[in-house]
Amino acid sequence: MTNKKINGILRSLFNCLIPVLLAFLAGAVVIAAIGENPLEAYGVLLKKSFFTSVGFQNTLHYAGPMILTGLAIAITFKANIYNMGVEGSLLIGAFFAGIVGANLTGLPAFPVKLICFAVAIVCGVAFAMIAAVLKVKFRADEMVVTMMMNYALAKVLEYLATTVFRDSGNGYVCTPVVSDQAMFVRIFGKSRLTAFFFVVILLLVVMWFVMKRSKLGYEVTAMGKNFEFAEAVGMNVGRKIIIIMAISGALAGIAGAGWMMEDQYRYTLTFSGSPGLGWDGMLIALMGGHDPLGILIAAIFYAGLKTGADSINMYTNVPKEIVSLIQGLIVLFLAVKFISERFNLIKGGKKRKEA
DSSP states (O other), rough: OOOHHHHHHHHHHHHHHHHHHHHHHHHHHHHHHOOOOOOHHHHHHHHHSSSSSHHHHHHHHHHHHHHHHHHHHHHHHHHTTTOOOOOHHHHHHHHHHHHHHHHOOOSHHHHHHHHHHHHHHHHHHHHHHHHHHHHHHHHHHHHHHHHHHHHHHHHHHHHHTTTOOOOSSSSSOOOOOGGGGOOBBEEEESSBTHHHHHHHHHHHHHHHHHHHHHOOOOOOOOHHHOOOHHTTTTOOOHHHHHHHHHHHHHHHHHHHHIIIIIIOOOTTTTTTSSHHHHHHHHHHHHHEEEEEEEHHHHHHHHHHHHHHHHHHHSSSSSTTTTHHHHHHHHHHHHHHHHHHHHHTTTHHHHHHHHH
């Protein structure tokens, strides 16, 4: 490995760690302001999330879908395609995988799960294709299109869950529970970890190969650096956009189906949580520098924050909302970095200084 590559890795690591450290520092100030010990609170958070068997397994459980949504974001962002529709692909994939899983009761478990994943992939890809085609054919801004589509889809799914597919036996809005054959069973009893996490790791390895060793991966990098140059050297950029968005939609759909079959078991109006697994994936992709291994580490770390939130509230006098504050600050600091890169604010500032 050359010194240039090592310096690049260290620079990326530094850029990703700074927002996290700043967020924890700000959180420590708030904890100290309410009269509690920040080191004690952070010690409980880390210990219960990473240094106990059940806690670490639960962290891996929550990290699974976020790894996939992080990869779904990364492959598009790395190609300079700002796909904000990962949350939508996840939701529609989960919704229809759940409907199919609830109605497939006469087949063995393995084919039922495969069918649910296939349905989720088709739905996730179909949702992503709308923005992809609009961008390729009409030069529509994919960031605006996908953000608007997310909210439209959420309302459509809310209507379907409230009327057509509602489970009438429940007192709140939800779809029927998926069948036992569609459920991923917990492996170690006390923890929530299921076999779906190992499916995620397999997909992570595949995406590492795609992004780092395949022709498509090099084309993604070329598109990310300069769209016009990629077209000038003969690359069919429109076709690549369709392929990249399809991969992104498929990964998000699988994430939604997996979360449905391993944790939620039915679609509710709060299925993806707040702000949502797709939006969490964006944060994780930025933290991980759009690199598959970085995304793995970032997802496990971010899931650890969620796992440890209840422990902070239980073992200290610090409210668990402090974790939400830290997460929000990480988003804020990473957003500054993302916006600077998106609109070349840093480069523009340097050019003005040089002039």
